Amino acid sequence: MKRDINELVTKIRDLEAELEEKLIERRRDLQFKWTNNRAVFSREIETRQRKLKISARRFFANSGILEILTSPFIYAVTLPLILLDIFASIFQLVCFPVYGIRQVKRRDYVVFDRHRLAYLNVLQKINCTYCAYANGVLAYVQEIASRTEQYWCPIKHAARVKGAHRRYAAFLDYGDIESYPESLEAQRKALKDEPENP
Known part of the structure; x- marks a missing residue:
């Protein structure tokens, strides 16, 4: 099995x-190329993108009143996200060297580039930047947590887990006491031996 x-x-x-x-x-x-770690479009493509841009005023005017009223709730999460980002970074900085685990590279998860798209107006760019940060931080923290879980408790749950991280499938089955001690050591070794970009 x-x-x-x-x-x-x-x-x-x-x-x-x-x-x-x-x-x-x-x-x-x-039709974009990578130049200095940036996606760059040709002038022709950028010109076509600019023609598709909706002005910020029209974008705001076309937004529903409920969408506008819910925006403070979206942006209220910014401070908790910043704190999560800081604490997760400090956690791995302190703990991962002790465990012999390679640190998660934040820049692989928190990526800002959509603000460079010529067809987005200023409001859309702000929204895209927020979403990039929020989802990037959550993915970054999930990777830190998954490495921590693999080190300390690589055991599946009895119930099915939705949205499990990529390491979860290799964890020890729930209740498999026979394999536990060897599996724990094997999981730790696999984590320590993991290549730079798995």
């Missing part, structure tokens, strides 16, 4: 790699 699960995990990873190749092809179709 465990071999079947490992084979499925391998197939999933292969499919993820295939998906990444397709996404790279799609990026080529959208």
Whole structure:
């Protein structure tokens, strides 16, 4: 049974790699190139993008009153996100060297680039920046938490977990007492031996 699960995990990873190749092809179709770690469009594409831009005033006017009234609730989460970002960074800075775990690179998760799209107005750019930060921080923290969980408690839950992190499938099955001591050590070793970009 465990071999079947490992084979499925391998197939999933292969499919993820295939998906990444397709996404790279799609990026080529959208005609941007990487220059100095930035996606850069040709002048012609940027000109076409600018023609599609909706003014900030029109964007605001076309927004529903309920959308406008809910925006303070969205942005109220900014401070907790900043605190989570800071505390998670300090946590891994202090703890991961002790555990022998490679630190998570924040820049791989918190990415700001959508504000450079010429077809977005200033309000859309602000919204995109907020969403990039919020989702990036949450993904960054999930990766820190998943490495911590793999080190300390790599055991699946009895109930099915939605949105489990990528490491979860390889965890020890719930209640498998026979495999626990060896599995815990194997999980820690795998974590320490993990390549730079898994």
